[in-house]
Amino acid sequence: MIHIVDPTGYAEHRDLLDQMFVLRAAHFHTRRNWRVIVRDGREMDVFDDLGPVYVVNADENGRVRGSLRLLPTTGPHMLADVFPDIMDGEAIVRHPLIWESSRFNVDTKAVDGWSRQSINTATGELLAGLFEAAELIGLRQIVSVYDVAVARILARAGCDITPLGKKIHPDGLATVAGLFAVGPEVTAELRARAGLMGSVLAKESALRLSA
């Protein structure tokens, strides 16, 4: 089940978000050894202060197993403010219908004991939720910066990606950017590969988005 949480829903979904920040610490700091700031066991950065929209995958018991973060490119975002070198001299693109996805993570510990297939399902479900939400918001494209390992996961899940700019190596980590198609074909492909029959959005999230 995918929850779409914007600032009007932060209070209501406090527990989901708290689990998300804990899992982000485990994923980005402990497991992948990124240089991120962890306080009280939670990973947060300046972009979390900007009221982003979180896409959170939680099981039926409300246990979080993956998440990502969305910000419009019209405001501060990572490609413009942290990784502008990727653009290799090209202008930073800002547009109200292009948003950036960041902090993509699916926690393998959270799906401990699951088959490899279930880990893929958790990934596919998260991405299906992201693109379903993107369609409802009316986005034209999604842009994202990630390391090459994640690029493979995204492609395997069924994302339609065009590489953007050049590869850079902050902290020795091969980092790239991609442009993601948004539309019914992409959502259908993600669902098919994850074995999902229809919408993965929580009812309340779907209502909030089509509202």
Place this chain on the structure above:
Amino acid sequence: MPRAVDLFEGPIPELDRFADHRDTKRCLVELTEAFGIKHATYLSATGGAAVDEGIHLTTTYGQDWIGRYIDCGYEAIDPVIALARKRLLPLDWSSIDTSARTVRNFFGEAHEHGVGNHGLSIPIRGPARASALFSITTDCNDDDWAEFRREILPRFQIVGYEFHKAVVEMEAGTAPAVAELTNREREILRWAAEGKTSWETGMILGIAERTVTFHMLGAIERLGCVNKTHAVAKAIRLGLI
């Protein structure tokens, strides 16, 4: 009856340069006429120290409703204002919780003043974190509204953002900076001026169609335009291509 004018193709009101509040008002009136809707409102708060510092309001609402709203201190009750301060996703007014009597009465009175029975508010996020809200309202039945809203939501996200940029520039007293284009953007606009599609331009330049679209959208936005036709015309007028 609202009309879903195709912003990505047809002509649209000029909203890349405002001299004063008459221009902002005229622009909103033109938009309501083009889309066949009742009202459009732009409200921004730059977050200054004083409560009313940096607040900009342009609206097509009638004077009687504006007067009533101010006299009754409705900004404290108006749920759209409360939600807009922190929201990032568009807000359909029909999803607002009207269980509180004050809120029900507020919307009842708004309706009596001709605000319209349906409304949509689009939060706007600028580079400097200034936040703003662009709202439209109209009278129509629920089915027509649902279809109209789906069609025009992306268009008003663009219109709202460009309107916001123009207001920020107007209030800063700076003439809009002449946009500088990169070589790639110039190439893409030049081929668009020749009537090439993004796919064709991609073939010519040896890049993906999606990359062409990405840089095109960036150029459109930086030129203060809302669609490709508009951006090509402006780039030619400014001698950029």
